[in-house]
Amino acid sequence: MTTEDLSQERRDLLETLRTHRHFLRHTVQGLTEEQARTRSTVSELTLGGLVKHVAATESGWLDFVENGPATMAPPEDGDYSVWEDGFRLTDDETLAGVLETYDAVASRCDALVASVDLDHAWPLPAAPWFEPGATRTARRVFTHIVAETAQHSGHADIIREAIDGQRTMG
Incomplete structure (x- = not known):
């Protein structure tokens, strides 16, 4: 199936995802390992x-789209250290x-955008950050991924500019 075979909605989702991923990738282009780890x-x-x-966030939401709320349940023991490690490069990364990894996740996401029922909904797991009883459609998950990527692209742009003056746009 080619992009032209997809509905306009799916093409729009894919284009928007690719645009914001490009901004994030562009922001880290040419960094040294030290710069990539710099606060x-x-x-x-x-x-x-x-x-x-x-x-990781995109991958987690894709797991939700494919397999439902059990994939996103908060840790039963309340240990969020794995989540905290998700915001930094560890010594072996x-x-x-x-x-x-991001490229592989993006490819997986694009395939799902092109193929899943956008109206299929799952209930969200019980968690303090979700409204009790709320559900999410695949469509809403994909728009959330767009928002998440765009928000963090902006964060990345500020961090990069503070490192060496480079800006993504302008």
Whole structure:
């Protein structure tokens, strides 16, 4: 199936996802490993950590689209250390490695945007950050991924500018 065979809605979702992914990838282009790990603001965020987080978040939502709420349940023991590690590159990770992971996640997402029933909905798991009894359609998940990517692309742009003056746009 080619992009032209898809509905306009699906083509719009894919184009928007690709645009915001491009901004994030462009922001980290040409960084050294040290720069990818640099905290250039008072925030704990780093450029490598943001790419890793966006990839993991997108992957988690794709698991939800495919398999439902059990994939997103908060840890029963309340240990969020894995979640916290999702915002930073660990010693055994590289920017190139997280970009490779991000590419694989993006390909998976694009395939789902092109193929799943956008109206299929799952209930959200019980968690303090979800409204009790709320559901999410695949369509809403994909728009959330767009928003998440765009938001963190903006964060990345500020961090990059503080490192070496480069800006994504302008």
